[in-house]
Amino acid sequence: MKVLTNPALCVGADLPAWLAAGGGTGLSHALAEPDAIIPLLEAAGLRGLGGAGFPTHRKWASVAAQPGPERWIICNGNEDEPGTFKDRFLLAEAPHQVIEGALIAAVAVKAAQVVLYVNPREDTAVRACRAAVDAWMAHPLAEAVSAAIGARLALRVMESSGLYIGGEETGAVSSVMGGFPFPRLKPPFPVEHGVGDAPTLINNVETLAQATHILWHGAEWYRALGLGDAVGTKLYSLSGDVLRPGLHELPMGTPLRELVFGQGGGMLAGKAFKAVFTGGPSNTLLTAADLDVPLDFENVRARGSRLGTGAMIVVGEGTSILRKTAEYVAFFAASSCGQCPSCKIGTHQVSRILERLESGAGRVDDLTALENLARMLPGSGRCGLVDGAATVLASSLATFRQEYEAALPSD
Amino acid sequence: MGEARAGEGTVDVVFDGHVIAANQGVSLLQAWIAAGLPLTENAGCMGQGVCGACRVLVRRPGERLAGTALACETKAEAGMQVSFVDHFPARRPHRYALESLTDSWSIAEQIDTVFPEAKHCRHCSGCDRACPKGIPVQRMVNLAAEGQVFAAAELFDACVMCNLCVAACPEHIDPAHLGQFTRRMHAALTLRPADLMQRLRQIEAGEQRIDPEAPGTYPPAHA
Amino acid sequence: MSAGISFPEALAAWAAAAPAPERDCTLPVPELLKIFHPDHRAGGMVTLAAGASAGTACPVELAALLQSDALLEDVDLAGTHILDADVLILGGGGAGCVAALAAARAGARVLIAAKLRLGDGNTVMAEGGIQAAIGAEDSLQRHFEDTLRAGHFAADKAVVAALVEDGPDAIRWLIQQGMSFDLTDERQRMGGTLLRKKPGGATAARLLSYRDFTGLEMMRALREAVLLQPGIAVLDRHPAVELLTDDRGRCGGAVLQDLGRGRLVLARAGATVLATGGAGRLHLAGFPTSNHYGATADGLVLAYRAGARLREMDSFQYHPTGIAWPGHLEGMLVSEAARSAGARLINGRGERFVAELAPRDVVASAMLREMVEGRGIVRDGQLGLFLDTPSLEREQPGILQKRLQTLSHLAHRAGIDPAGEPFMVRPTLHYQNGGVAIDSRARTSLPGLLAAGEVTGGLHGRNRMMGNALLELVVFGRRAGAMAAVDARQERPRNLGLNHLAGWRRGLLAAGLGLEGKGPLLFPSYGNITAAALKGRAA
Numbered sequence A: 001m002k003v004l005t006n007p008a009l010c011v012g013a014d015l016p017a018w019l020a021a022g023g024g025t026g027l028s029h030a031l032a033e034p035d036a037i038i039p040l041l042e043a044a045g046l047r048g049l050g051g052a053g054f055p056t057h058r059k060w061a062s063v064a065a066q067p068g069p070e071r072w073i074i075c076n077g078n079e080d081e082p083g084t085f086k087d088r089f090l091l092a093e094a095p096h097q098v099i100e101g102a103l104i105a106a107v108a109v110k111a112a113q114v115v116l117y118v119n120p121r122e123d124t125a126v127r128a129c130r131a132a133v134d135a136w137m138a139h140p141l142a143e144a145v146s147a148a149i150g151a152r153l154a155l156r157v158m159e160s161s162g163l164y165i166g167g168e169e170t171g172a173v174s175s176v177m178g179g180f181p182f183p184r185l186k187p188p189f190p191v192e193h194g195v196g197d198a199p200t201l202i203n204n205v206e207t208l209a210q211a212t213h214i215l216w217h218g219a220e221w222y223r224a225l226g227l228g229d230a231v232g233t234k235l236y237s238l239s240g241d242v243l244r245p246g247l248h249e250l251p252m253g254t255p256l257r258e259l260v261f262g263q264g265g266g267m268l269a270g271k272a273f274k275a276v277f278t279g280g281p282s283n284t285l286l287t288a289a290d291l292d293v294p295l296d297f298e299n300v301r302a303r304g305s306r307l308g309t310g311a312m313i314v315v316g317e318g319t320s321i322l323r324k325t326a327e328y329v330a331f332f333a334a335s336s337c338g339q340c341p342s343c344k345i346g347t348h349q350v351s352r353i354l355e356r357l358e359s360g361a362g363r364v365d366d367l368t369a370l371e372n373l374a375r376m377l378p379g380s381g382r383c384g385l386v387d388g389a390a391t392v393l394a395s396s397l398a399t400f401r402q403e404y405e406a407a408l409p410s411d
Numbered sequence B: 001m002g003e004a005r006a007g008e009g010t011v012d013v014v015f016d017g018h019v020i021a022a023n024q025g026v027s028l029l030q031a032w033i034a035a036g037l038p039l040t041e042n043a044g045c046m047g048q049g050v051c052g053a054c055r056v057l058v059r060r061p062g063e064r065l066a067g068t069a070l071a072c073e074t075k076a077e078a079g080m081q082v083s084f085v086d087h088f089p090a091r092r093p094h095r096y097a098l099e100s101l102t103d104s105w106s107i108a109e110q111i112d113t114v115f116p117e118a119k120h121c122r123h124c125s126g127c128d129r130a131c132p133k134g135i136p137v138q139r140m141v142n143l144a145a146e147g148q149v150f151a152a153a154e155l156f157d158a159c160v161m162c163n164l165c166v167a168a169c170p171e172h173i174d175p176a177h178l179g180q181f182t183r184r185m186h187a188a189l190t191l192r193p194a195d196l197m198q199r200l201r202q203i204e205a206g207e208q209r210i211d212p213e214a215p216g217t218y219p220p221a222h223a
Numbered sequence C: 001m002s003a004g005i006s007f008p009e010a011l012a013a014w015a016a017a018a019p020a021p022e023r024d025c026t027l028p029v030p031e032l033l034k035i036f037h038p039d040h041r042a043g044g045m046v047t048l049a050a051g052a053s054a055g056t057a058c059p060v061e062l063a064a065l066l067q068s069d070a071l072l073e074d075v076d077l078a079g080t081h082i083l084d085a086d087v088l089i090l091g092g093g094g095a096g097c098v099a100a101l102a103a104a105r106a107g108a109r110v111l112i113a114a115k116l117r118l119g120d121g122n123t124v125m126a127e128g129g130i131q132a133a134i135g136a137e138d139s140l141q142r143h144f145e146d147t148l149r150a151g152h153f154a155a156d157k158a159v160v161a162a163l164v165e166d167g168p169d170a171i172r173w174l175i176q177q178g179m180s181f182d183l184t185d186e187r188q189r190m191g192g193t194l195l196r197k198k199p200g201g202a203t204a205a206r207l208l209s210y211r212d213f214t215g216l217e218m219m220r221a222l223r224e225a226v227l228l229q230p231g232i233a234v235l236d237r238h239p240a241v242e243l244l245t246d247d248r249g250r251c252g253g254a255v256l257q258d259l260g261r262g263r264l265v266l267a268r269a270g271a272t273v274l275a276t277g278g279a280g281r282l283h284l285a286g287f288p289t290s291n292h293y294g295a296t297a298d299g300l301v302l303a304y305r306a307g308a309r310l311r312e313m314d315s316f317q318y319h320p321t322g323i324a325w326p327g328h329l330e331g332m333l334v335s336e337a338a339r340s341a342g343a344r345l346i347n348g349r350g351e352r353f354v355a356e357l358a359p360r361d362v363v364a365s366a367m368l369r370e371m372v373e374g375r376g377i378v379r380d381g382q383l384g385l386f387l388d389t390p391s392l393e394r395e396q397p398g399i400l401q402k403r404l405q406t407l408s409h410l411a412h413r414a415g416i417d418p419a420g421e422p423f424m425v426r427p428t429l430h431y432q433n434g435g436v437a438i439d440s441r442a443r444t445s446l447p448g449l450l451a452a453g454e455v456t457g458g459l460h461g462r463n464r465m466m467g468n469a470l471l472e473l474v475v476f477g478r479r480a481g482a483m484a485a486v487d488a489r490q491e492r493p494r495n496l497g498l499n500h501l502a503g504w505r506r507g508l509l510a511a512g513l514g515l516e517g518k519g520p521l522l523f524p525s526y527g528n529i530t531a532a533a534l535k536g537r538a539a
Helices: A015-020 A024-032 A036-044 A055-065 A087-093 A095-111 A125-138 A142-149 A168-175 A204-215 A221-226 A256-263 A297-302 A321-335 A340-359 A364-377 A387-397 A400-404 B028-034 B104-114 B115-122 B126-130 B138-145 B150-158 B163-169 B174-190 B194-204 C006-018 C029-036 C059-067 C093-105 C141-148 C157-164 C167-176 C213-226 C298-305 C337-341 C360-372 C391-396 C404-416 C470-487 C500-510
Strands: A073-077 A111-116 A156-159 A199-202 A234-238 A246-251 A272-277 A310-318 B010-015 B019-022 B055-059 B068-069 B080-082 C044-047 C057-061 C081-090 C110-113 C234-236 C239-247 C251-258 C263-274 C316-325 C344-346 C376-380 C384-390 C424-433 C435-437 C447-449
Touching: A015 A095, A015 A125, A015 B126, A024 A036, A024 A095, A024 A204, A024 B174, A024 C404, A024 C435, A036 A095, A036 A221, A036 C239, A055 A095, A055 A199, A055 A234, A073 A087, A073 C157, A087 A125, A087 A204, A087 A387, A095 A111, A095 A125, A095 A142, A095 A199, A095 A204, A111 A125, A111 A168, A111 C391, A125 A142, A125 A156, A125 B055, A125 C360, A199 A204, A199 C093, A204 A221, A204 B163, A234 A256, A246 A256, A246 A321, A256 A272, A256 A310, A272 A321, A272 C213, A310 A321, A321 A387, A321 A400, A321 C424, A340 A364, A340 A387, A340 B055, A340 B126, A340 B163, A364 A387, A364 A400, A364 B010, A364 B055, A364 B080, A387 A400, A400 C251, B019 B028, B019 C376, B068 B126, B104 B115, B104 B138, B104 B174, B104 C110, B104 C234, B104 C424, B115 B138, B138 B150, B150 B174, B150 C470, B163 B174, B163 C404, B174 C167, B174 C213, B174 C424, B194 C167, B194 C298, C006 C251, C044 C059, C081 C093, C081 C470, C093 C110, C093 C213, C093 C234, C093 C470, C141 C157, C157 C470, C167 C470, C213 C234, C213 C470, C239 C298, C263 C298, C298 C435, C298 C447, C298 C500, C316 C337, C316 C360, C316 C384, C316 C404, C337 C391, C337 C470, C360 C384, C384 C391, C447 C470, C447 C500
Parallel strands: A073 A111, A073 A199, A111 A156, A234 A310, B010 B080, C081 C110, C081 C263, C110 C234, C263 C447
Antiparallel strands: A234 A246, A272 A310, B010 B019, B055 B068, B055 B080, C044 C057, C239 C251, C251 C263, C316 C424, C344 C384, C376 C384, C384 C424
């Protein structure tokens, strides 16, 4: 069942069309009974869909429990990781369900400052969001939200830096405050000390969009959408060596095989399936032995990997794992913000060795050096960037060592 | 010579994936050699700390952030994790010709022309943290971008060309090369010693000819 | 090594006898050198039996390499990667960089090949300074005579004349490359005077410097200049393993070992400049060395095998004050500045035994005498003598922090307080006085091959003055580069290959020397890799 990508709801920035299609119902429910919002999310079992999978109600409750008058909400639409392309779709095609989710959150945690934090490289999304925000601010519902919060709602679009690290929570806070999106050590977490030191709720675009539907249709409805123990639907960004790449909204818990061979139309040119890099792409690889894994937080974690953003980059026979890993590590190296030499230089060094292997100038010792870096780098930075690079490296090296060895000169 | 001599026991270090029992007190570079591992790069002055060849990434037990260092100057400590770091040259050279920098009035513009990235410093301080000599690299970059050539050059006095700041800079400012630019400019544009110039004039005028047969060019006669 | 006096006992003797009494040293200098200088040690020298300098003396360790067979056979060259240039520079230290700049600015396409990384040589380690006769009371003639005298009148006068004549211009050239020098008054950048010190053995203050890291300041300006100079291609990690010669014996480039890719590269050139430096890492007579990791005499070996003449190959400089303890710093230099400032050398009995500012060969020999005759000091198995920094500090309070920063830094790394405890020092192998013979235009006896820097012979005679090494690399680097650019415009070498090898091998066999030994060495034995093992293998 299509929820977020339901064609009837993809009305762009047209607010009357959104309301005519049933939009606004969730927000009305929220306004009618603000104290019921967070328990409802808990009952629905909504979790952060930007990658971490942290229970959403706990985050909202933490912010709601903070003292002081000022609170912020950042709707995180920075989305910059390779292979992930879900948020840009939602923001461009159905921004109202996202904004409504953000307003529900504003009511729930009593935050007057709401920021749609959007990657400027997605100009259609930016345009749609601006138009949508203008429409909301001119609508009486905005007044109602202000009244519920007890302060004048300030809803606006802010272009992010477009840099990968700007998607990290503390990086987003720094960016919203007008600075460079430098991540910082946590704790303290933004729920306590965020924008201008005020409690700040940061949720991914997809998470907030789901909140809209939960408030609209109820927790039971949402839970029933998932397969097995999983709840709701998930946007999977499918790419790589499949016949039909693209954005697929499927029940949370859909098996990997169904995504690749059903929805994805199977492997491109009939090539054998090798592996999947999960978004984004900073996790342990899923391999043929994992085709049966239900794609939800718990089951993917049980295979030693993580669902991440729901990006699934499929690699078939004929595509080099070494090549792809080199590509992703190079992305992390280029994206590293520079604060931590272990991250910037560590990822550069990994990148350098991978390039060397690829160019046929590798040495046996290079594999040992890579394993060493994969062990020593995790946890050595202020944020998780270096961990992601180390994880994808360690995983590809452990699972596809023969590809690394094949790249070594024959004598 | 390269061999480490027994001190008081050994300490275990993991160096590029090799578990090394290093004698207490030896440098990381000596520990590497003493372990019988081949050394064909990342080595130069072997301990003086002036050539910047033996760059390493070091993580000490119990420390969260890992740091950079020179292996010849860093003592092996128990539980250290170490990785050699390659030489990172500038991705593209910042080209200039010292002799054509004749208009000192436009020095800031000329620095900007050669190093346009310098004004984009994002103040992450990664270069400061990466420098094994403790140079305030970022401050130098900012001073250079403002055209404060002397002040920038002075800060870069201790640079040993390890290029770790080049690898560390996310804006590709190539601080090591910018630092050298200011230092070289400082010398080439302003250093004009009178005694040297006087001697050069004398030589050109033929007043300093050498007599290869002068008495002082032969051993003193044996008494 | 002989036994000595235990450290605690020596420390007590030193503390009890301040100021230190002078021991009566009656041995005349020639005899002292003859008995105790490592150049004269029994069994240390052999006579070369093959090659252009057959009949001359050479240290055993070096002779084994000089009279070795090539690592390569002709068949190894099949299918190798080929690079062409007008001028090929072997060596990426100071001399190589200067030569590359000079050749490129004379219009040549230049290839510079370094074994390690560009700049990682001995130049960068030089602390003291560079000589140039610029003082009003000084003259080129005095520099000329001082150099000849310090070298025991064994140097080639024409080469020394070229060295000193180019001295002042070399300093101007260095400033033009962006190198700084200390001034007597830092505010007088235009029209001021350069700070001058008096090097050992000189009759005038002639040593110019930049703090106590002159070589570093020089090398970083040169490296930058090379990296930015159009027309120069830099090959790091490309040691030369054999010279290329044509069928008339002319040098036409070299075979390089690309360490990163484990393959050979044929670098063909109209002229080749040898700038491969010295031989400290051969650890002659088991001495520690102050030299960089790559100082393994490769250039001498290649040039000699291809027919170049060597000179004063039996003369090496041992710097008196290398670190003796702790073991992990052994061989590293304590700058001569300490003795210049007045620090004394003390034996295990608390006695002075030499005039500390005598020529380096004399001081080193006197120190070795103390060590051999049982008056050395033993600490953790390391034998050495005291450099009395605490007395220096007592006599001139603050001097360690103010004027001897590098020394203080070194003490910190050795884990001692130089104001409270003397350094343990001993002579360390420092410089190769002789080398490949050159003329005043930097030409070797092998057509097509020029040379500059420590690898050359002829200008230091049998003992080098402090400050002439940095000068030499600039003067002859410039001359070699310019001359190479001219040479490269002449007729190109024809039928390039390993044409010299057959004759060389016949010579070795005729001299009764086998073909078992291979050279060049490339890396010291404790580098845990041999040149032969590197052939065809990435490292």
